[in-house]
Amino acid sequence: MSNKLISQMGLPSSLANVFSARNILTAKDALSLPEFDLMALLDVDRDQVRTAVARISEIACPPCRTALSLMEDRALTGGYLPTRLLGLDRALRGGIPFGALTELVGPSGIGKTQFCLKLALLAALPSSYGGLNGRVIYMDTESKFHSTRLIEIGRSSFPHIFNSEGMAQEMAGRIIVLRPASLDELTERENERSTTGQKQHSCHLPLSFLKSLAEFSQIPIVVTNQVRSQNNYEVVHYPFQGNTDRTSCMLEKLESHLIASLGIQWAHAVTIRLIFEAHSGQRFIKISKSPTSPAIAFPFLVKSSGIALLSDEGLEVTGSEMSTIRCEGLNVLVEGAEPFPHLGC
Numbered sequence: 001m002s003n004k005l006i007s008q009m010g011l012p013s014s015l016a017n018v019f020s021a022r023n024i025l026t027a028k029d030a031l032s033l034p035e036f037d038l039m040a041l042l043d044v045d046r047d048q049v050r051t052a053v054a055r056i057s058e059i060a061c062p063p064c065r066t067a068l069s070l071m072e073d074r075a076l077t078g079g080y081l082p083t084r085l086l087g088l089d090r091a092l093r094g095g096i097p098f099g100a101l102t103e104l105v106g107p108s109g110i111g112k113t114q115f116c117l118k119l120a121l122l123a124a125l126p127s128s129y130g131g132l133n134g135r136v137i138y139m140d141t142e143s144k145f146h147s148t149r150l151i152e153i154g155r156s157s158f159p160h161i162f163n164s165e166g167m168a169q170e171m172a173g174r175i176i177v178l179r180p181a182s183l184d185e186l187t188e189r190e191n192e193r194s195t196t197g198q199k200q201h202s203c204h205l206p207l208s209f210l211k212s213l214a215e216f217s218q219i220p221i222v223v224t225n226q227v228r229s230q231n232n233y234e235v236v237h238y239p240f241q242g243n244t245d246r247t248s249c250m251l252e253k254l255e256s257h258l259i260a261s262l263g264i265q266w267a268h269a270v271t272i273r274l275i276f277e278a279h280s281g282q283r284f285i286k287i288s289k290s291p292t293s294p295a296i297a298f299p300f301l302v303k304s305s306g307i308a309l310l311s312d313e314g315l316e317v318t319g320s321e322m323s324t325i326r327c328e329g330l331n332v333l334v335e336g337a338e339p340f341p342h343l344g345c
């Protein structure tokens with residue numbers, strides 16, 4: 001609703017034209033500004049601004065809902081994209097949910113791209129074979145998408161489909177790959193709408209758009225997030241720091257601790273977070289955040305058919321382990337994988 005156009009809200013045409021002339025085009029543009037800023041920008045009196053804001057708020061604000069109505073809507077319109085990993089699908093109550101953002105976090109080379117390629121194929125797969133029979137937009141910001149690997153996963157996972165004449169081409173034709181040259185290219189349109197003269201934080205713009213797209217189109221959206229080392233500045237400013245000796249000890253222990261590259265606001269915005277990590281000589285997919293699923297980790301390896309779980313039972317995760325990201329004791333680029341052309345992150 002925040003992206004609904006003011007021109008479609010039934011305001012007097014003279015006032016709607018003023019909003020348009022000042023490049024205040026959506027409900028979000030108008031409601032993000034204080035009342036007096038709107039008065040100054042629009043050059044209208046306070047009563048007109050209040051009337052316009054009340055009208056915009058009334059239309060943009062979603063109506064109140066009961067828990068029962070939300071549950072009934074979910075039964076009618078809700079759905080999931082199964083990952084075909086039995087234990088993970090069972091823990092996620094069906095798979096990757098429609099209408100929400102699912103995030104994959106992990107170090108480079110651990111298997112995030114392999115997981116995404118398989119999901120893209122499953123979404124494009126005909127419904128008669130358990131797919132969504134849909135089209136996929138694969139935004140490849142790191143140029144790691146390989147069509148040969150995509151087809152290999154398809155032929156290894158669904159030989160009865162991909163060995164049929166023309167089927168591999170049909171499946172590949174349903175996956176649209178976009179490769180933006182820069183983050184500015186992703187955010188250019190939203191930044192042009194900024195009425196404050198300052199660009200908003202670059203990460204917040206695509207995040208807001210993706211959340212709205214997932215919710216109102218009721219589609220599954222998966223995003224990936226790299227990791228970085230937690231630096232000393234972040235550690236010493238935590239309230240649990242004690243005396244100098246203890247702090248030094250903590251710094252030494254936390255020096256190699258990995259955290260998601262995108263910040264806390266991004267972490268709060270995603271509905272489900274799956275952490276891909278490696279320790280004790282094994283890779284794991286860990287459900288770190290979910291409104292309906294337990295915190296549980298599944299050991300996996302990467303095969304020619306994509307990600308494969310070693311156990312469908314999973315391992316219970318508690319305490320700080322729920323959000324910890326580890327990459328130790330395993331060469332994630334080589335071990336546990338069968339030979340194939342591309343093994344990326």
